[in-house]
Amino acid sequence: xxxxxxxxxxxxxxxxxxxxxxxxxxxxxxxxxxxxxxxxxxxxxxxxxxxxxxxxxxxxxxxxxxxxxxxxxxxxxxxxxxxxxxxxxxxxxxxxxxxxxxxxxxxxxxxxxxxxxxxxxxxxxxxxxxxxxxxxxxxxxxxxxxxxxxxxxxxxxxxxxxxxxxxxxxxxxxxxxxxxxxxxxxxxxxxxxxxxxxxxxxxxxxxxxxxxxxxxxxxxxxxxxxxxxxxxxxxxxxxxxxxxxxxxxxxxxxxxxxxxxxxxxxxxxxxxxxxxxxxxxxxxxxxxxxxxxxxxxxxxxxxxxxxxxxxxxxxxxxxxxxxxxxxxxxxxxxxxxxxxxxxxxxxxxxxxxxxxxxxxxxxxxxxxxxxxxxxxxxxxxxxxxxxxxxxxxxxxxxxxxxxxxxxxxxxxxxxxxxxxxxxxxxxxxxxxxxxxxxxxxxxxxxxxxxxxxxxxxxxxxxxxxxx
Numbered sequence: 001x002x003x004x005x006x007x008x009x010x011x012x013x014x015x016x017x018x019x020x021x022x023x024x025x026x027x028x029x030x031x032x033x034x035x036x037x038x039x040x041x042x043x044x045x046x047x048x049x050x051x052x053x054x055x056x057x058x059x060x061x062x063x064x065x066x067x068x069x070x071x072x073x074x075x076x077x078x079x080x081x082x083x084x085x086x087x088x089x090x091x092x093x094x095x096x097x098x099x100x101x102x103x104x105x106x107x108x109x110x111x112x113x114x115x116x117x118x119x120x121x122x123x124x125x126x127x128x129x130x131x132x133x134x135x136x137x138x139x140x141x142x143x144x145x146x147x148x149x150x151x152x153x154x155x156x157x158x159x160x161x162x163x164x165x166x167x168x169x170x171x172x173x174x175x176x177x178x179x180x181x182x183x184x185x186x187x188x189x190x191x192x193x194x195x196x197x198x199x200x201x202x203x204x205x206x207x208x209x210x211x212x213x214x215x216x217x218x219x220x221x222x223x224x225x226x227x228x229x230x231x232x233x234x235x236x237x238x239x240x241x242x243x244x245x246x247x248x249x250x251x252x253x254x255x256x257x258x259x260x261x262x263x264x265x266x267x268x269x270x271x272x273x274x275x276x277x278x279x280x281x282x283x284x285x286x287x288x289x290x291x292x293x294x295x296x297x298x299x300x301x302x303x304x305x306x307x308x309x310x311x312x313x314x315x316x317x318x319x320x321x322x323x324x325x326x327x328x329x330x331x332x333x334x335x336x337x338x339x340x341x342x343x344x345x346x347x348x349x350x351x352x353x354x355x356x357x358x359x360x361x362x363x364x365x366x367x368x369x370x371x372x373x374x375x376x377x378x379x380x381x382x383x384x385x386x387x388x389x390x391x392x393x394x395x396x397x398x399x400x401x402x403x404x405x406x407x408x409x410x411x412x413x414x415x416x417x418x419x420x421x422x423x424x425x426x427x428x429x430x431x432x433x434x435x436x437x438x439x440x441x442x443x444x445x446x447x448x449x450x451x452x453x454x455x456x457x458x459x460x461x462x463x464x465x466x467x
Contacts, residue, residue: 041244
């Protein structure tokens with residue numbers, strides 16, 4: 001009779017040490033991870049960005065990808081074992097990023113024996129992990145979340161079983177720069193724990209909690225450096241630390257070193273192939289000896305980040321077009337009403353209407369800084385926050401200023417302008433005039449001050465004529 005349980009256990013023990021990040025046999029053999037880059041950094045890849053290996057390490061990071069990416073590897077290992085994988089990430093403009101991977105360990109020449117110890121057959125064991133992942137930005141810029149579902153299966157001869165699992169993760173790009181960046185991340189592996197049963201006792205892949213960080217910055221001209229760090233906690237196992245460092249040279253070559261608390265030392269290099277992708281190499285030293293690994297990453301298609309920016313520009317232009325039409329209608333209505341407003345009861349209303357109209361005129365003339373100051377004046381007046389479409393125009397103008405990069409008024413000019421407005425409201429017209437004239441000494445062509453001085457001078461002349 002075949003002793004399938006002993007054979008399966010033997011094959012499993014053979015494969016477990018191959019994992020660069022395995023926790024002394026308590027985690028899945030697939031903890032070896034995806035991507036030679038990630039593996040040669042000690043497996044410290046939870047907080048990494050813009051890499052399809054995130055399908056395995058942290059699905060949230062998929063959303064930071066810029067283009068379609070595919071990577072694959074064929075890795076002969078020890079004891080007739082081969083590790084293969086293929087992974088594809090697909091970022092979209094509107095729905096986050098999707099990813100999928102297929103990984104397989106195969107071990108051949110596993111002898112099955114009968115009760116007398118005689119070989120009855122030689123079989124191949126296969127362990128397969130299939131992952132489908134999704135990640136997207138949410139809540140605010142720089143924060144991403146993701147979820148992945150996976151199927152793990154094991155077959156050997158006529159025996160086999162499959163288990164279903166779920167991973168989740170989050171990534172926050174604290175400093176999202178290209179040359180200097182800082183990322184922090186958290187992931188839960190096996191949130192839903194896969195279970196595989198070939199005999200009477202199932203093998204359950206335990207839940208793991210991983211905290212990671214990455215910091216990168218230039219250290220010399222055309223030379224960059226990045227430090228990767230992960231801490232992993234799983235049930236009934238000591239805390240595992242994974243760390244790696246990477247140096248980039250002229251955006252062409254990258255050199256890597258990695259280490260983890262289970263004494264697996266790694267080194268590697270990556271060579272960029274134009275802008276199409278990268279070929280990665282890793283050398284891994286453990287108690288079993290040395291192992292060489294290679295993988296290839298290729299990128300395709302247009303930049304999704306650029307497409308998102310273009311979409312935002314188009315959407316903003318639609319908003320601006322709508323705002324201009326509304327501004328034209330409101331200007332026509334308000335210009336005739338302002339002069340008819342008189343008496344104490346309507347002073348506040350006239351003040352808001354006057355500055356609101358000036359804001360519309362400035363916006364229509366594309367003088368965004370002046371428009372923002374005028375609308376802000378309306379907002380600061382009693383009941384001004386809800387006056388007509390003040391909040392709407394402030395939002396539109398602020399977005400236009402961010403997009404165009406136009407300089408806004410200095411704090412000094414805004415302080416003088418607001419001081420003048422406060423005196424104007426209390427009917428200290430001479431005081432308002434003095435404050436606004438100070439603006440013209442700083443900026444002789446400031447239309448914000450000039451328009452308001454025109455108004456206050458008219459009031460002062462009118463008061464003088466009554467005496």
